[in-house]
Structure formats: structure tokens, C-alpha cells
Amino acid sequence: MVRIIAKNISKYFKKGKNRVVALENINLTIENGERFGILGPSGAGKTTLLRIIAGLEVPSEGELYFDDKLVAKGGKVIVPPEDRRIGMVFQTWALYPNLTAYENIAFPLTNIKLSKEEIRKRVEEIARILDITHVLNHYPRELSGGQQQRVALARALVKNPSLLLLDEPFSNLDARIRDSARALVKEVQSKLGVTLLIVSHDPADIFALADRVGVLIKGKLVQVGPPEEIYNKPISIEVASLIGEINRIEGKVTKEGVIIGSFKIPVSVSSDRALIGIRPEDIKISKEPIEEEKWILVGKGRVKVVGYQGGFFRVTVSPLDSEEEIVTYSDHPIKAGEEILVYVKKGSIKIFT
Template identity: 40%
Template sequence: MAVSLRDVRKSFGRTQVLRGLDLEVGRGEYFVILGPSGEGKTTTLNIVAGIVRPDGGEVRLDGSLVDDGRSVYVPPERRNVGYVFQSYALYPHMTAFDNIAFPLKMAGRPREEIRRAVLEMAELLNIRDVLERKPAQLSGGQRQRVAVARALVKRPRALLMDEPYSNIDPLLRESVRAEIRRIIKDLGITTVMVTHDREEAMALADRLGVMRRGRLLQTGPPQEVFSRPCCPDVASFMGYNLMPLDGRLLAFRPDDVELGSGDFVGEVIDVEFRGRLWAVVARVGGAVVKAYTQERPPEGRRMRFGLRRALEYAAE
């Protein structure tokens, strides 16, 4: 495995952030860790990079032990790992060219080799025309591309990306992330990315893992995790409604709800226009359920509904 974490634990003071985390990422794989804020996603990246040390467990890169929380520790500069930070962390006093070149300069590479590598990466990421500009003169998308180029220029054995698209204009986000994913895959770089955006994770990942309370609850191809969530926590984060019924917990997607007939009755408490559909939020007993419909129901109305498909879990 290109990136391997075994039983990794980390606490900050009395707060336990990672609770025996296991993670395996294959060579050339694009793996996405998906979860809410504060669940340990960024800490995981920092441990792989060597910025933060675990309290215990093992971290391996390409099979080599780089940290065991005790006597073995390979520092970040010797791990050959690229990192795209959420803030991009570009040096404001440097041009885009010098930002991209920085890892190679620190490694003592010859000047001509650095120039060729920077120009090659700038060509791949379509930023050759902004290389003489400083970060303040760049758009959000251009800064993001410079950050990616800097992380890739030394051809790392793993690329880490922390919410890399959160600061890009939503109108450009989909096209930018698709293009950068294609470049990363063409280069064959193993990638571990973290995000709280479910749609982004499903669009980009070869495999994804849903993280809650410092552990990966489920890993697998996006279609598998989406269609067969292993537990209520994963189902909820993948957009399923959760509704208790007779000692069980039903999980179902908003588009699996049939309004107008069925065994359940709910009170409409909110309606949102979503283009072709209306998103209807209804209260059913102590649960709140979302459904999609083509006609807007009035708020406050009680409606019957049925389910086309539902998963069942033991009540918690």
C-alpha cells in the first residue's frame, strides 16, 4: 500500500481525536475521507505528512515505517509528500514561479532542472501566463492551481489535499476539480483528500471513507457506500432520512418517498424550490423527513407518504 495507517491514535489534551484509525490507500488511488468538521480528517493528513506525530499506531509510506509514535520518526522533508492546504499557504512575497519552485530549491536541485520542472507543471495546470504574479494578484482558482503545482512539482509519492476546492467560486468548482483530478490521475500520484462535501467526494473518489469520531466507519467505492451504508451514522451523512419505527430505524433517500399515499403521515414544516423539484420537509412524530415532489404542498398541511425503498437498522 502507498499509504497505510494502523491503529493510529491521537489526542490533544483531553480531547481524543483519532481512536485507532485504520487506513489503506493503494498506489495511484484517489482516496477521499468524508466527514463533518472536527472529526479528525485534517489531523489524519498532518500525521501522514509528519507535521503531527501520533500517540500510537503505525504510519507507512510505500511499505516503509515513517512513524510509530515512539522511536521511529521520519521528518516531513524526508517523506516526499505533497500537501495542498485549505488556505493554499502560498508565500505572499514570492511570485507564482518561486512558490512552485520552492520545494525543489529546498532540495538543492540545479537551477535549470527547477526551471524545466516548474514550466512543465505550469503548462499542465494552465498557469504559465501568471508565473510572474504574486498570490495577491491571482484569482482563487489560480492560487489553487499554484498550490497544486507546488505540491506536485517534486513528483511526490503521495499527495495530501485538505478541502482544496472550498475557496473556489461555486460556478468554477466542478470544472476545476475535474481537471485537476485528471492531471493527478495521469501522473499516477497517490492522493488522499479530505472534504465535508458529499457530492464532491462521490464525484472524485476511486474509494471514499466516512469518518466519524476519529474512525473510518465505512470505506468503499462511492456507489457502494451511497447505496449500502453500513450504519445509521453513514446513512445520515450520505443524505438518508432516519425514522424510528417499532424498535427499528428506517433509512431512506428523499427521492424514495412517495407523497400522497402510504402508511405514514407527516406535517409539512418547510418547502424549498430546487429547480425541477420541490424539497419538502415534514415532521413525522419526533423525526424530520425530507422528500422531493414536483408540486408544492402548502406548509402546515398533513400529508400521507409511502416508501419505495428503505434500509433497516436496529434502533440505537
């Protein structure tokens, strides 16, 4: 295990005469044995930060520590990648096609010239943990996507690293096996006690694995906290959208709340107009009045589009006399064009400035 400390890390790239800022003043501590996630859109700087921690990129400014040891400082690598005790799994897995699974896993141990017996012992031990003993003599082309990922993970872990770095590790897997792959990584990390850092644009990866998450937008670390906290209390509409689906609604502010067509959303705002966000699961639609106290009626709407997704009906609704749209889910089909009552869960409305 290792504690990672980034102090005022910035990274610049030159593009012709211009300077492109990839990371700006990143301050972050990842604790010993923690599972930490970095979430952000494409181009936010996620992989750049991961590569700086791995030693594959040099920070332009700032300092990077492993425990109390300085490993990189503005423009300089103090400790090279091979001496940082890091295991890394890339998005593409990067297995050697001409080597068997055993040889792929053993490759980093061969490079440091361990004995054949020690290599065999380590490879077989990690293969047992990852349940791939039966495919050790197979080539990557003979393996399923899930088996290839386990081989890549075994190769990263066979060196007994103190830090495991995962760069979009599940994006090449079929959707049906991603959940089991995430569960496997969490189980292995817990068993080995290694500090884990995962970079992903998929909030499902973050919720499955991370104790805490840092949100990167345009090279800036804008929010850090447990995934549930960022989901429920995002600092901005951009963060809210990254961590899960949210309805973005802008309307006129009155004494009764925010008005959007026939909807009156009961919030208190000091400006003339307001940007609010409501998660789909915090909206309920019904033909009949709902008596439950936790649901607040905001008005009548008209069903525009109905789709089917993951066992639920995805329903797009507009307020009467407005082109605004909100999305929610229903466990039963509803016809497009129908007028329905729209309710919002009490305390769920997010206000952004």
C-alpha cells in the same frame, strides 16, 4: 506512487491533566495510485490523520508504512516529512503574497537547490498541465480563487511526489467552480499516477474524487468502502448523514411495519421501536395514486413547508396526527397545508439499531 499502511495508529493529546483521544486504533491501507477520501465531521480526527501521514504529527501508538518502509512508530518519526516524497495542498493554499505564481511554484525546488534551468523546466511543465502558464508572473492578489488553487496544486506537484495530500482543498472556492476544480484534480492525478488522499467534510468532494472512502467519527474509522456502498449501506445513522441527506424517523413497531402517525412503513424489525432512514430521493409525493410497482404507499401526509433549491422544490411533509417530518423533492410547486399521498421506493429503507 506509494502504498500507505497504517497499523493500530492512535494519537493522544494532553489537555491539562486529561488525555484527549484524537485517533484510536486506525487500521487502513491505501493502495498504489488509489484516490482515497477521508470523510468526517469537524473534530473527528481527519486532519490529524493526514498530518501523521505527512510526518507533521507523530503517532502516539502504532506504525505507519510507505510501501514496506517504516516511516513512523509510536512516539517516533523514522522518516522525516521532507524525505517522504509528499505534495500537500492546504485549505488556505498558503501562497506567499510577496512571490509571483512562478516563484511560489518554484519555492520547494529552490530549497533543494536544483539548477535554475531544471526549476524553469519543471515549473513550466506543471503550469502547462494546470493551464496557468499565462499567470506565472502574477502575484497571488492578482489571481482568482481558482487560479490560486491551481498554483497551490502546482507547487505540491512540481516535486514529482509519490503521494498528494489534500486538506479540504475546495472549501474556499465559489460553489460554481468547485465541480471544475474537482474534475481538474482528478484529471491531473490520473495523468501523473500519484496516490491521492483527500480529507473533507463535504460528500461532493468524496463522490467526485475518491475510489474508496473511510469514515471517521470521534477518532474511530467506522466504515471503509466505495462511496456508493457507504451511501447505500451505511453502518449507522451518523454515517448515513455524513455521506448525504437522510430522513431520520423513529416509530413504533407493529406486525404491519413501523407506525408514525398515518404512515405505515413496511419493514420487519424485532424490537418494539425502530430507527429508520430514508433518503429524500427515495420518497415520492403525489396527489393521485402511483401505479408503478417500485413505489410503495406508506400513507397520507400534510405538506408543512415548501422551499426552492437547485431547480427543485424542497418539500417538508408530516404524517397526519404526528409532529415527525420528512423531506423530499418535487419538480413542481406544492402548496403548504395540502394533503398528499406519500410513497417510498421499494428496497430503499435503511434500518439502524
